Amino acid sequence: MSDLLSNKEESTKAVVDFLTKKAKNKTKFYIKDFYAIFPDDKPRAIKNVINAMVTDGILEFWSSGSTTMYGLKGAGKQHSSEGEE
Amino acid sequence: MAKHETPLLDQLESGPWPSFVSDLKHQAEIRAKNEEGVEFQIPQDSVEDLLGVLELSYKHGRTHWKHGGIVGVFGYGGGVIGRYCDQPKLFPGVEHFHTMRVAQPCGKYYKTDFLRQLTKLWDLRGSGVTNMHGSTGDIILLGTTTPQLEEIFYTLTHEMNQDLGGSGSNLRTPADCLGESRCEYACYDSNALCHFLTNEFQDELHRPAFPYKFKFKLDACPNGCVASIARADMSFIGTWRDGIKVDQDAVNKYVENDPAYPPNAGAHKDGNWGPFDIEKEVLSLCPTKCMKFENKTLKIDNANCTRCMHCINTMPRALKIGDDRGLSILVGAKAPILDGAQMGSLLAPFVEVNPENDYEAITEVIENVWDWWMEEGKNRERLGELIMRQGFQKLLEVTGIDPMPQHVAYPRTNPYIFWKEDEVEGGWERDVAEYRKHHLR
Structure with missing residues (x-):
């Protein structure tokens, strides 16, 4: 695992920066989009870190039923826009 | 009196087959009467509204469901599929109508008390509408709201020792x-x-x-009862390495049309097929032509057998799968x-x-x-x-x-x-x- 991915603070910052930078055009991302942030790491290690960020409440899943995407928690379309709390 | 007029759906009930429309109407009636005094946690008339939105979709020729969302249970990225209706004013009962996938037991073996527990939970916290089973294989629970998801998940996992199934970019329930x-x-x-x-x-x-x-x-x-060869990214199909085991006496019983040895284990015995003909029904249907029957002896060139199972299915008392098994x-x-x-x-x-x-x-x-x-x-x-x-x-x-x-x-x-x-x-x-x-x- 690279130093960047194994350092929780730095990897979180890198992911949040990446998503914030793109937030104007896009709020949901495929798992593969995160590979670019950690070019030296294996997909499985990246997946584990990204999923941990979901558990920590930094990111959230969006699922169409067939595909799952990730976004910053609270970004883009939310429950409230569907009339839910 | 139904909440919505559904002439197009009613027409679907006129065919000779069991109709999901009749099932939904039945469920809507049960919820309306509520003889068991269930404290419904989602709108009581959700199934009426489900019928209503479906009727509208048929009328308009387009769907009124929005697909996907951020709904889920804590820590899981699958098992729940967000469903929202795009006509919430007309059909408030299905404004939020999420699907939950519940992992089916291996071989789909159930105890009746498990099924009762599951349907009781779903009547309380969902619409009561299920799909047993979805094409994924899972138990599909159709229609609930976001606040109910964690409650259902808790009951499933803590009281029923039951997990959610897969959806999204995940491994799906095997x-x-x-x-x-x-x-x-x-x-x-x-x-x-x-x-x-x-x-x-x-x-x-x-x-x-x-x-x-x-x-x-x-x-x-290789009979493939779950059709894994057509349905799975990775299918595991049983096979054997050695030869098909042949009981020559039993083969001859089939050939002699012994009533205790009906071809196909009697599966097609009601048809008028005439007497069993090993040449026509077994040897000539072998895809690799690796069998012959001479002097009352069946010979199989096992090196050319592709495990199509036809001969074994036709003469199950005479032919058995090999002993060196794997997949x-x-x-x-x-x-x-x-x-x-x-x-x-x-x-x-x-x-x-x-x-x-x-x-x-x-x-x-x-x-x-x-x-x-x-x-x-x-x-x-x-x-x-x-x-x-x-x-x-x-x-x-x-x-x-x-x-x-x-x-x-x-x-x-x-x-x-x-x-x-x-x-x-x-x-x-x-x-x-x-x-x-x-x-x-």
Whole structure:
């Protein structure tokens, strides 16, 4: 695992920066989009870190039923826009 | 009096088949009467509104459902599929109508008290509408609201020892046939392997890991009762390495039309097929013509047998599967999203099934395939599409499986063999001076 991915603070910052930078055009991302942030790491290690960020409440899943995407928690379309709390 | 007029749906009930419309109307009535005094946690008339929105969709010729969302239970990236109606004012009962997938038990064996518990939970916290089973194999619970999700998940996991199934870019709930629990043709214990894979790959089932969905399906014999060859990215189909076991006396009983030996175990006995004819019904239908019956003896050229199961199915008392059993792994089947429907391609012709070493031979193939697909697969690209894009040769390379004749479906159709330098004696380098000694420019 690279130093960047194994350092929780730095990897979180890198992911949040990446998503914030793109937030104007896009709020949901495929798992593969995160590979670019950690070019030296294996997909499985990246997946584990990204999923941990979901558990920590930094990111959230969006699922169409067939595909799952990730976004910053609270970004883009939310429950409230569907009339839910 | 129904809440919404549904003339188009009513027409669907007129056919000779059981109708989901009748089922939904029945459920709507049960909820309206509520004889059991259930404290419904989602709108009581949700099923009425479900019928209403469906009628409207038929009228308009377009759907009024919005697809997908951020709904889910804590820590899981699958198992819940967001569904929202785009006409909430007309149909408030289905404004939020999420689907939950619940992992089905191996072989779909249930106890009745489990089913009662499940339907009771779903009547309380959902619409009461289920789909047993969805094409994924899961128990599908149709229609609830976001606040109910965690409550349902808690009851399922803490009181019913029951997990959610897979959805999204995850491993989907593995599905299997009845296997050795009921079937004499089973070449391995599909229930045990299905249970093992479900537990072993929990993380992949619940936390999105892949470019797209990934399905395991397990058939304990080549009869393929769960049709894994057509439905799974990776199918595990039982097979044997030695010969079909033949009881010659029993074969002759079939040939003599002994009533205790009905062909196909009596499955088609009501038809007017005439007396059993081994030539017509077995030998000539063998796809590789590897059988002959001479002097009251059935001979099978087992090296040419493709395990089609036809002869065994037709004469089950005379022919039995071999004793050296295992499974074949096929990969890449899918429904027609890109490039049309695809059947699985044979990757590993024979893999041992050994619970003693945690099915090591099987999990090794799975993990190698996943590593490749996670790295190389494009977003929303199924394994079968990646194999088509990068080639079966590449798949063999990443799994460390040597090419073999069983990998060839149709010989002499593809003239291109891509050799690598290390596979060719002397590599790509050659001594030009030596060459010119024998070949003038």
